[in-house]
Amino acid sequence: MLRSLVTAAGLVALASASRAEDGIPAEVVRDVKQATVFIRVEVADGNKSGSGFVVSAGGGTVLIVTNHHVAATGNSAKPPAIKVVFDSGTKAERAYPAAVVAADGERDLAVLKVNGVKDAPKPVAYAKPAAPFETMSVYSFGFPFGQELAAGNGFPAITVGRASVSSLRNGGDGELATIQIDGNLNPGNSGGPVVDGKGRLVGVAVAVLREGRGIGFLVPAEQVVRTIEGRVGRVRVAARTGSGGRPAVRIEADLIDPTGAFRGATAYYVVVPPKGKGPDAGALDKFPGSRKLALKIEKGVAAGEFAVDKVEGQVVAQVVAERAAGEHGGGGVVATRVRSFPLFAGLKPEDLAGPPPDSWTDYVPRDRSFAVWLPAKPAKQEEKQHDIRLNGESLRISSVVGKTADGLFYAAEYVVLPPGLARNSPVQLHAMIRSALLDEGRGRFTESVEAQSGTLQGVQYRIEYDDEAARARVFIGRGVVRLVRVAGTAEQVATQEAETILLSFRLPADRSARKAPEGRPAAGGPRPAPSVVAPRRESGPTIIAGGHA
Known part of the structure; x- marks a missing residue:
């Protein structure tokens, strides 16, 4: 009998130890909650929100890390009006204006600076991050669904969720590029910290796989370290x-x-x-x-x-x-x-006022939704329509796709958004598509700049995969998405042929495309891009960024 009791006690002790190992101490939860902030961004075409967390505090000055797409401003040259709320959803909540002091569109990170903060919280431990591994238990802190979960006239209360690391994905340079987790992560968590049981940063919440029901992606903590340094x-x-x-x-x-x-x-x-x-x-x-x-x-x-x-x-x-x-x-x-x-003499805006050069043709679809210069004798070219799902809604895309004699893939596409999606701001729509560009986390942005072609305004991207690269120009306006993209080897997407296809994309009414702002980074960071799915399969789940308005 005594032996049975001892054995039972041992099993209980082991179970308790296991639970303690898998759990997170109350004091750690308290500290990380206090360091996590609600972020509200006012832009010309509406408000949006996300999460962030304190990485430095001293002398009333606080540095906060969030996602680049959370701080994005769309095409507006005016700096965003950013409000950061400490202790959101509590009696002690207090809001301060913030400014972007660093933006890394390639890794979807931004750093905000807030001055005059009283009783600043203890920063999240990020300098020596936890080493992630598959099955590792992690905990997310943030504000899912933003203001929608606020009680009364205040700001929303923080939500703490539990998840586990399910995959570690390396980028083309061999470094850890994305951490995949299975668990509780929702739109609005974007920019929030995900920590281990000791409160050490594992990553920054960046995207949700909507159709995957509980699959999310993180920017690794090591990228935060490098950004702050x-x-x-x-x-x-x-x-x-x-x-x-x-x-x-x-x-x-x-x-x-x-x-x-x-x-x-x-x-x-x-x-x-x-x-x-x-x-x-x-x-x-x-x-x-x-x-x-x-x-x-x-x-x-x-x-x-x-x-x-x-x-x-x-x-x-x-x-x-x-x-x-x-x-x-x-x-x-x-x-x-x-x-x-x-180095080559690129296409000038005034060139588009005349006919295309020899061996090129000015392609305009029957519905005159766009115009683009394409090779007159491609190795392959066809008009097609196909369906994709974005944020749970089915979209019908009309496109012309082809391949040049040198093997460069190209596509010019057009889609009318359903009313539910069209009500979102361009910034929100860009955010929804941003992660889809990465082919389920397997690529990474290496360029994000504002793009202008005649009356069209948008964003130009470069995305790198293990052994391929893609460049895309994406334009959103009046419930319509227009995009042009090229894909192939790194050398192929940097050719004059690729440049001509990208820069000639415009509205048929725009006889010349005005020059894009030279070398100007996209405001607020890699601003996402719709329906560029390059190069990826035509089927598969849709990934949406976690930002929420």
Whole structure:
């Protein structure tokens, strides 16, 4: 009998220990709840909301991490009116204005700064994040469905959910790009922290797989660490007319630097002639034949230019920024990947006023929903219609798809949104599609800039997969989505052929497409893009971003 009681007691102890291991202490829940904030963003065409969390607090100044798409402003040049609410849904709730001090569209992260905060909460432990593994128990904090769950006239109360890590997905560079979780994650959780049982950051909630019923995606915590420490964002290389009318090449790099840690930036480059072979190197600073260009930093952009004899061939470049040691990280340098940028005289807006060049045709569908220049003799081309599901609703897409003689895939598409979806703002619609561009988490954004073509305004993206890349221009307006996309190898999507297809997409009434804002990052970050599903299967679940209005 005594032996049975001892055995039973041992089993109870083991069960209790197991529950303690799987659970999260009350004091950890309290601290993370206090550090999680409700974010409300006012834009020209409506309000939206999301979640965020404190990563730094001192002297009344607080830094908050959220998703880039939560802080997005659409095409408005006016900065968003952002309100951050601490202790939301409680008697102690208090709201403060916030400003975006860093935006990383590629990783869908943004950093907000709030001044004059009284009794700032303890930050979430992010600097030494928990190492995720499959089956790991995690806990989400945020405000699902936003203001809809508010009681009375106040702001909504926080929701804490439990989930488990079900998949770790690496990007094309071999680094952890996305964490998939199974559990309680809903629209409105976007930007909120997901932690382990000790309160250490695992990731940032970014998207929900609506048809998957409980499958969500996180930006890994390591990306938050790098964003706060400072990193080099998008790099642009373009030909221009320099001093004295000579041709020149300008290099620009966006600096993601929320704490002002960068002290200088340098570009290393190699000019490769047509049909020449570029350097096969992981770094250019010590590569024989590479040249060094000091970049001037102004308003978060490092830029410089150098003269060339002819605008031809390609420039292989790498940007290196010097970072000072500080509270949020050590000193040293951060560098971009080595990347090739083709040089050619691109399509000018006035070119579209006339006929297309030889070997091209001006394609206009029967319903005159768009116009685009396409190859006159493609390897394959067809008009087609197919259905997709977006946010639970079925959409009928009309498109022309084809492949060039060199193997570049292209598509121009048009869809009329049903009334339920059309009531959403462009920012919300972009957010719904953003994750779909990533082919269920297998790709990552490496470019997100504002795009304009005649009267159309939208966003241009570059998405990289394991061994492929895609570029897309997406335009939303008046309940209609128009898009043009190209896909293939990294070299194929950077050709003049790809550029011509992308830049010639316009309304038939727009005889010339006005020039897009040069090198201007998309406001608020990778703004998502509708129905570009490149390159992906025509069937499969629809992924929607977790932001909510």
